[in-house]
Amino acid sequence: MTAPAYDNDNIFAKILRGELPSHKVYEDDMTIAIMDIMPRADGHTLVIPKNPSRNLLDVAPEDINAVVATAQKIARAQMIAFEADGVTVNQFNEAAGGQVIFHLHVHVIPRMEGIPLGPHTGEMADGDLLVGHAEKIRKALETL
Numbered sequence: 001m002t003a004p005a006y007d008n009d010n011i012f013a014k015i016l017r018g019e020l021p022s023h024k025v026y027e028d029d030m031t032i033a034i035m036d037i038m039p040r041a042d043g044h045t046l047v048i049p050k051n052p053s054r055n056l057l058d059v060a061p062e063d064i065n066a067v068v069a070t071a072q073k074i075a076r077a078q079m080i081a082f083e084a085d086g087v088t089v090n091q092f093n094e095a096a097g098g099q100v101i102f103h104l105h106v107h108v109i110p111r112m113e114g115i116p117l118g119p120h121t122g123e124m125a126d127g128d129l130l131v132g133h134a135e136k137i138r139k140a141l142e143t144l
Contacts, residue, residue, distance in 0.1 A: 003094065004102075006052045012103035016050055023127075023134040026074060026141060030066035033074050033137075035130040036107065040118040043082045043110040043133050047071045053104045055093040067106055074108045077140035081133075084110035088117065 007013070014020040015034065023035035025045055036044040047070045053059035059067075075087040090107040092098035109117065 003054060003057060006054050006058075007102055008052070010103045011101055012048050012105060013052065016048070023130045025134050025137045026070060028066070028070065030063060031070040033070055033108075035134050037124045037130065038120060038122060039109075039125050039130075039133075040107075040120060041109050041111060041115075043078050043084075043137060045074050045078070045108045045137065047074060047106045047108060049104055054102050055099055055104050056091060057093055059104050063104075067104065071106050071108050073141065073144065074137065075110075076144055077137045078108065078110035080143060081136040081140040082110040082112075085113040086111045 015022045026033040031047055031049055033045050033047045036046050047067050049063040049067050051063050053063060078084055078087060088109040088111050
């Protein structure tokens with residue numbers, strides 16, 4: 001079965017083009033990291049390749065390598081910024097695999113021992129909260 005073609009109007013493509021706002025944490029030539037607007041824990045960040053790809057099944061090797069390298073940077077910064085005990089990394093592929101937005105993205109979520117991952121409620125977090133979390137991660141990135 002062939003997956004549908006990449007949709008240039010998905011929300012992440014619009015963010016990458018500057019058509020929609022985001023709380024950017026990190027950017028390099030190949031990736032950006034932004035706060036998830038519906039976080040499942042404080043500091044929940046998304047790492048996105050700048051080049052179009054629907055998901056892991058069609059991404060170019062150099063793009064997935066860049067995404068993983070950025071996810072590692074973000075995870076290390078989250079450990080510092082949130083005094084986390086660990087990090088959960090999720091990546092979903094196609095609707096049956098749980099993917100909702102069809103532009104490759106990796107969830108990087110700081111975790112605290114004994115605190116369960118919050119549910120995906122579909123409700124957006126307070127913008128000021130996200131701004132504060134993004135700033136904490138950016139400051140931690142400066143120390144790495």
